Amino acid sequence: MNLILFGPPGSGKGTQAKRLVDERGMVQLSTGDMLRAAIAADSPMGRIVAPIMASGGLVPDEIVIGLIAERMDEADAAGGAIFDGFPRTLAQAEALDGMLKGRGSRIDVVIRLLVDDAALLERVTGRFEQQGRPDDNPETFKTRLGAYNAQTAPLLPYYEGQEKLKAVDGMGSMEAVSAAIRSALETVRT
Numbered sequence: 696m697n698l699i700l701f702g703p704p705g706s707g708k709g710t711q712a713k714r715l716v717d718e719r720g721m722v723q724l725s726t727g728d729m730l731r732a733a734i735a736a737d738s739p740m741g742r743i744v745a746p747i748m749a750s751g752g753l754v755p756d757e758i759v760i761g762l763i764a765e766r767m768d769e770a771d772a773a774g775g776a777i778f779d780g781f782p783r784t785l786a787q788a789e790a791l792d793g794m795l796k797g798r799g800s801r802i803d804v805v806i807r808l809l810v811d812d813a814a815l816l817e818r819v820t821g822r823f824e825q826q827g828r829p830d831d832n833p834e835t836f837k838t839r840l841g842a843y844n845a846q847t848a849p850l851l852p853y854y855e856g857q858e859k860l861k862a863v864d865g866m867g868s869m870e871a872v873s874a875a876i877r878s879a880l881e882t883v884r885t
C-alpha cells in the first residue's frame with residue numbers, strides 16, 4: 696500500500712509515519728528528513744537547501760522529486776511507502792503519480808490529519824524547546840504554515856477528485872490518532 700500522510704507542519708505526520716513503519720513494516724519517505732540529512736552531510740545539495748529551509752519556504756520541486764525518485768526501489772521492495780511531507784505542490788503530486796504509474800503502482804489513500812492552528816503552534820513551540828530544530832521557531836513556523844496554506848492545501852481538491860482523501864482527527868493523543876488512522880486504512884481497498 697502507498698499512502699500519503701497529509702497535513703500542516705506539526706500535525707503529527709512524522710510521528711504517525713514512524714508508528715506505521717513499526718506496525719506494518721512499510722518504508723517512511725520523509726523529504727524533510729532527507730533534506731536535513733543532506734544539510735548534516737554538508738553536501739552540495741544540502742548547501743543549496745539550507746537557507747531555504749531556514750526561511751520556512753519550500754525547496755524547489757526538482758530537488759525533492761529527485762530525492763523521492765532515488766528511493767522508489769526501496770519502497771517497491773517493502774511493498775509500499777508512507778509519503779511524509781511529500782508531495783507539497785501540485786507539480787510534486789503529478790510527478791509522484793507519474794513515477795508510481797511507471798511502476799504499475801499508485802497512491803492508495805491520502806490521510807489528512809486535522810489539527811487546528813492554535814494546537815499546531817503549541818506543538819511546534821514545544822518541539823522547538825525540546826529539540827531545537829531551527830525552523831520550529833515561532834516566526835519561521837508562521838512562514839511554514841503560510842507555505843502549507845498557499846502551496847500545499849490546494850492539493851486537497853486534487854486528491855478529493857481522485858477519491859483518495861480520508862480525514863482523521865489529529866487533535867487527540869498519539870494513540871487515539873493512530874487508532875483513527877488504523878480504522879481509516881481498514882476501509883482502503885488496495
Ligand code: AMP
Pocket residue numbers: 704726727728730747748749751752753754755759779780781782783784787830839
Ligand atoms: P518537514 O520536516 O516535512 O516539516 O520539512 C521541513 C522543511 O523542508 C520544509 O519547511 C521545507 O523547507 C522543506 N521540505 C520538506 N519537504 C518538502 C517538499 N516536499 N517540498 C518542498 N520543500 C520541502
